[in-house]
Structures are given as C-alpha cells and as structure tokens.
Amino acid sequence: MxxxxxxxxxxxxxxxxxxxxxxxxxxxxxxxxxxxxxxxxxxxxxxxxxxxxxxxxxxxxxxxxxxxxxxxxxxxxxxxxxxxxxxxxxxxxxxxxxxxxxxxxxxxxxxxxxxxxxxxxxxxxxxxxxxxxxxxxxxxxxxxxxxxxxxxxxxxxKVHILTEALMRIMARDHGTRVGSCCVQHFLYIPIYVEQRGILDISLLPELFEELYKQMTTGSPADVAKASLKLRRNLGAPLAKERYR
The missing domain is CATH 3.30.460 (Beta Polymerase; domain 2)
Structure with a gap:
C-alpha cells in the first residue's frame, strides 16, 4: 500500500x-x-x-x-x-x-x-x-x-506528498491561474509547515528535494532556474515502488 x-x-x-x-x-x-x-x-x-x-x-x-x-x-x-x-x-x-x-x-x-x-x-x-x-x-x-x-x-x-503534488501541478499548469494558485500555496509550506517540523524533505524524491531547497531558500535567480528545471524534468511519473 x-x-x-x-x-x-x-x-x-x-x-x-x-x-x-x-x-x-x-x-x-x-x-x-x-x-x-x-x-x-x-x-x-x-x-x-x-x-x-x-x-x-x-x-x-x-x-x-x-x-x-x-x-x-x-x-x-x-x-x-x-x-x-x-x-x-x-x-x-x-x-x-x-x-x-x-x-x-x-x-x-x-x-x-x-x-x-x-x-x-x-x-x-x-x-x-x-x-x-x-x-x-x-x-x-x-x-x-x-x-x-x-x-x-x-x-x-502526508505533507511530503502534498508538497510534491503542489510542485508537479505548478509545473504542469505553469502560466495559468491554476498554476499561480499552486505557487501561492506552495510558498506557505516553508512558512507554516516546515517551520513547525512537520515536513521531512528527505522523504521527497531526490529531484524534488533538491528543487524544493532551491525554490524556498535560494536567490530569485535560483528560484527561476529551479522552476525551469522542474518543468523540464517532470516527464513520466516515478516508479511506484518509491511510494510503497
């Protein structure tokens, strides 16, 4: 399961x-x-x-x-x-x-x-x-x-699944109202969730963990690069064994 x-x-x-x-x-x-x-x-x-x-x-x-x-x-x-x-x-x-x-x-x-x-x-x-x-x-x-x-x-x-879902939808719907709304809620994660110790970012797939760090702690240039990399690397879903 x-x-x-x-x-x-x-x-x-x-x-x-x-x-x-x-x-x-x-x-x-x-x-x-x-x-x-x-x-x-x-x-x-x-x-x-x-x-x-x-x-x-x-x-x-x-x-x-x-x-x-x-x-x-x-x-x-x-x-x-x-x-x-x-x-x-x-x-x-x-x-x-x-x-x-x-x-x-x-x-x-x-x-x-x-x-x-x-x-x-x-x-x-x-x-x-x-x-x-x-x-x-x-x-x-x-x-x-x-x-x-x-x-x-x-x-x-769980919260790491929510975080990954927001990142995936942000990339899929980039440039739309839906994508912008997901960006807004994604930015709440480090402020209201991670600061309370609820999010363990090590549970994110490696690519998402790397990009999460860049998007939440990096410079504006880092955020832009991470956002572009996220969109380029979405591709097919990761192997389901990763979520078992």
Whole structure:
C-alpha cells in the first residue's frame, strides 16, 4: 500500500459532520476518497480556508461516487448545481483552482465558515504520481495503512506528498491561474509547515528535494532556474515502488 496516505476521522471538531458522512457513503460504494485542497492544507497547518469539501477519487469511481451523492441521504442535504459550466465551484473560466469532475451544493449552510459545496477531483488530475487508489482503500478497518484514529474514514496525503503534488501541478499548469494558485500555496509550506517540523524533505524524491531547497531558500535567480528545471524534468511519473 502507498505509505504516503493515512486515515483520519473528521467530525464536529473540524466543523462539519457532513465530511464524515460523505466519506462513509463513498466507502460503502467501494470508492476511496482522499482529502484535497483547502481542508487538506489546513490539516497540515496552512492557514487557508474555502468553505467547500474537496475530495480526490479514482477516475474509474467517478460514476459510482456521483450516483452515491445524488441518491444518498445527507444532513444537511446535497443539491445538484443548476449550471456547472458557469458555476465557480464547477468549470467556470474564472475559477482559479482545477476544474471539478463533479460537484454538488450543500443546502441550508448559514453558519459562518460552514461548508457549502462538495467537489470531486479525479486522481489523474491531482495525485497521478501515486499508485492507483484501489477499492481496498475504501475499507479502513481492513486496510493495513497507518491511521490516526480507530474509526477513521478519510484518507489524507502526508505533507511530503502534498508538497510534491503542489510542485508537479505548478509545473504542469505553469502560466495559468491554476498554476499561480499552486505557487501561492506552495510558498506557505516553508512558512507554516516546515517551520513547525512537520515536513521531512528527505522523504521527497531526490529531484524534488533538491528543487524544493532551491525554490524556498535560494536567490530569485535560483528560484527561476529551479522552476525551469522542474518543468523540464517532470516527464513520466516515478516508479511506484518509491511510494510503497
């Protein structure tokens, strides 16, 4: 199993019971889910917040996951988006984050900072460098992955995996709104995560460790060279054994 993932349980202490219930419905449908975007970043200590639940799911599980959300019973209820192509939570050209593969709105969220939207992203667009998310990961009690709590249901990438993902997306989407947004969040890592001793950069693949150091401690010229080298060296994903 991929050692870059751990289970966590997210309930009222994180602000929303809806997170736990969505994950359990997905698991029951055989679809593993990985926390993504702002809730993931805040889990690792980055002070950023957007009131939506972002989850990465296997590409092959998108249809089953979407059906489970549309037919499931949730409190507060989930409602379909009337126009995903123009919605800022969907595929709007004004969206700064990667377009969602599927999203629904959460009805009746009036509390300050309450989660108002559920968004799915597919693995091929987000964590493509990890081994495919298998159905076995949807069974937390049977899976040998390490977990923080006994009844955990949500998979969370460890911080070095998040760091590598941001670097890869920065390179892939260089010069776009999405790429610029990833640069912003990448720059939070040395300030809010590494300084707290949470990030062990030696866990990054060698190339990424080298470029991370240059991009976070080097001169502006070093940063520019490292950014160019990152884009030139992305290529094919590294051998999956690196993440086991």
């Amino acid at each position: 991929a050692t870059g993932l751990s289970y966590v349980s997210i309930g009222e202490d994180r602000g929303e019971v809806i997170i736990d219930s969505v994950a359990r419905v997905l698991n029951a449908a055989g679809v593993p889910c990985v926390l993504w975007a702002h809730l993931l970043w805040s889990t690792h200590g980055v002070p950023t917040y957007v009131p939506q639940l972002d989850l990465v799911i296997p590409d092959a599980g998108l249809a089953a996951a979407s059906e489970a959300m549309m037919t499931g019973s949730f409190s507060p209820p989930l409602v379909a988006c009337p126009d995903p192509t123009t919605c800022r939570d969907g595929s709007s050209p004004e969206r700064r984050h990667p377009h969602t593969a599927f999203h629904m709105h959460i009805e009746g969220t009036i509390r300050v900072q309450a989660i108002s939207c559920l968004c799915f992203y597919v693995q091929s667009e987000t964590l493509w460098f990890l081994p495919p998310l298998s159905a076995s990961l949807a069974k937390p009690r049977e899976c040998p992955l390490p977990r923080y709590l006994a009844f955990a249901v949500v998979l969370v990438p």
